[in-house]
Amino acid sequence: MPSAIDKSDVQGLVRTAFNDMIEARFHAVEIIDVTSARAWLQSVLALVNNSVAPKEGGDPAQKERALQLAFSWSGLRKLGVPAGTADGFSLEFQSGMSGEANRSRRLGDVGGDAPEQWKWGGPNNVADLVVMIYKIDNLAAWETEVQGPLWSKAFREVTQPLDTSHLDNDIEPFGFKDGLSQPKVDWALSRKAKREEFDFGNLITAGEFLLGYPNEYNKLTERPTVAEKEDPNRILMPAEGAPGRRDFGLNGTYLVFRDLTQDVRGLWQFLDKQSAGDRDARLQLGALAVGRTTKGDPLVPLSEKPIAGIEPKEEKDNRFTYDSDPTGTRCPIGAHIRRANPRVADMPSDTKGFFKRALRLLGFGAPRPDDDLVSSVRFHRVLRRGREYGPELKPDDAVKQTTPDGIPRGLRFICLNANITRQFEFVQQAWSMGTKFAGLTEQSDPLLGNRTAINGCLTTATFTVPQDTGLARCIEGVPQFVSLRGGGYFFLPSIRALRYIASLP
């Protein structure tokens, strides 16, 4: 097992979302000329940011501008990456986000959100790569420098460039503070995941986000390698545990891109209607749907004990679990952030002592009938690296807007993970879209849900707010607020692997 991570070999997006660089634009492109594409890749290799922080001795220029590159399977194959890597690339990556009806069903990409309806990334316009460009200001000049003379010869944009915007106070388009909770990556490789972990922790093994390192099962996630003779210049590192192979996957990871539109007006007008026009009630209901106030405060009290991987400065935002709120009367079970991160450990929280442990292990001794329904969170974390787009529309203005202003707003959702199926897809399907999450029924994520009807279910468009007094407050007819316009599964290679791709004959 490797003893340290060479951060200079890891693209910078793994370390940071480049939040200081408030200007960013993403290009989803198809390769139309392979030779030019490779030459272009050669020309920008030195510009790609790595994960060495400036304060750790990184390139000072990297503080001001960034370039990141991620490839789909079709892109890698066009560029000549050996076919044998297919044995190590995950099947979901090779199939793509839009590649199979089953995947679309599971992810909730159906109806109006089906791949056939997407602006890009659907069956006929899969992107070969995404080029992500960031800058503290004056993005255009940097973009021109990155694109260089070869750009239009090498690529065709499968959709118009994906603009982003920076909303003040780190809010997302709906008006809620965003990006508050991220797993803390164990860059030091100090964490050795145990067979069974009894406490929820936020420090996650590097192998969950980076190929080539132990994951939360203390195993190496499968990753692509090439034969030695396919790497004659020895650009790649020898693949550990695979004699005669060189490591294409090491220090790379998978990038999931979902191009989402958000109906800001629709959300706030719906909340307003449910609150009979009362501003405070509207904000409160919004907070219940999200699981945090617009300012980002959690709805449950902070835990008494510290949580591993939650730094002191973020304790007020993140030192909490839902153990104190099993019925969801403070934070609804189905609230957006409770679905996305239920904050549970491998065993139920009351598992203390040998006898109790044995009992719970066999499924007995639960304090409540709907206890222990949610999978352990540490196997299902992702690093979120998305960017908003569109101008801000404040909740109060959204309520007043009589007709839609027609300005698109939304999120270029990006997340990184080493195992797309176990991490992103699981969270999306079992937790966010799951109409049966944690013993609920007839509802999916109040923000993200597509409200698609299910055979045998009265509806999927409710949102219940449990009450201490008994009957839950039931919000019905929740519309769809978020829809999917495009996306794909990409591979974010290591710096070495980028050089390797650029060097292919």
Add this chain to the structure above:
Amino acid sequence: MTPQGNLMVLATVTAGRESELRTLLASMNRQPGVVDPDNALVPFRRLDRIHFARFVILDDRTLDDITIYKLPRVDYPLSVAFIADFDGPQNSFIDELERIAGSGLARIFACCGFGGGDLKAWMKEHRTKPAANYVNTVGRTMLEVREEAALRDFICTYLRGAGAPVVAKMTPAQVRKTLRELVKSSGIKLTPPAPTPIGWRISQLINFITGLLFIPLAILFLPILIPLGIIYLIILRLHETTDAEVDRRAAPDVQRKLAEIEDHDVANQFSAMGSLKPGWFRLLNISIGLVVINWTARHIFTRGHLGRVQTIHFARWVYLNDRKRLYFASNYDGSLDSYMDDFINKVGFGLNLVFSNGIGYPRTNYLVFDGAKDEQKFKRYIRRHQLPTEVWYDAHPGRTAVDLARNTRIREGLERSSMSDADTRQWLQLF
């Protein structure tokens, strides 16, 4: 209480008639993975005692694996299985099957050696008993499932519609009283459970006591068992450290076919088969393992969970070909990946206990450790051994095991003559 029964008819597919059989089975589906419950061959909807049913062709693609033990590949004849989980005794179910689906079944089984004549006798002849069988909630009949679902939907519709202003200002006790009266006047039927068959009770008791007898016996024979246990451990470790793994992905086209038929409902089917590791030791191991699972499923895990897993409706383990091979089938909630994650994280030890006796399984330690915890190897192993279920019927689509349990609690709460305030609040939280 009416306990559930099960049936598995297993028959060899007549040479040359496989494609005809596949066409027939496919004709029962609206699309791959979605059965037409009113299909002409087996109109499942009319067989209203059924919870789940399936047809699966046992086409094992891993027969080569045995060669890692320097044994020759054995080509078993292709077979097809019809499996059903239903309420009540098997005999009367077979009668019903013949009455309602006799001609369709005759056509299907004609591809498997049924030459006309007494279909019931033929099916009985081709029955195969599971080595172990799991039922999520023993005694919850389909009638109860349907009635309780109707009750829950009725109350929820009321509470969210006309009833909302009525109950808004009520105390929990008043709400419950209102609901009780409403249900009473609505004509919603809640059939009381039928008396428990005495024969079933007796066989349960005998089986229970037989199992318990092992405890005093074990204490009595402790002086012998300890050295035996040590010898067992040594042999086990010898096997575990030398048994080879077979770690390959299933062919992409097979994986696509499997995925194509999954996730059309909130529940899914799972079928898998493989060969057992050769030799007496592994056979002994799995025999004990399955006896333990069967006994605990009959007496301990009878109320909504198998270990910590609350998402399995029915499951069975079946020996094939003289215990050379094992077939496993289950009906579970969620998608296959979350099912596998649940398994790995919650009952990895139980999986290891049984499936580590199959050829190629990820390496275990001391029978219960590791194995499934080698997550990706385990998932590849599962996918590689999985079989496409040609036809699958779920009598309560859109409802998970947790839904059914909730509905039962709703009914129980409604029928209770009195309830404390705290209990009433908890009960009302079910809606």
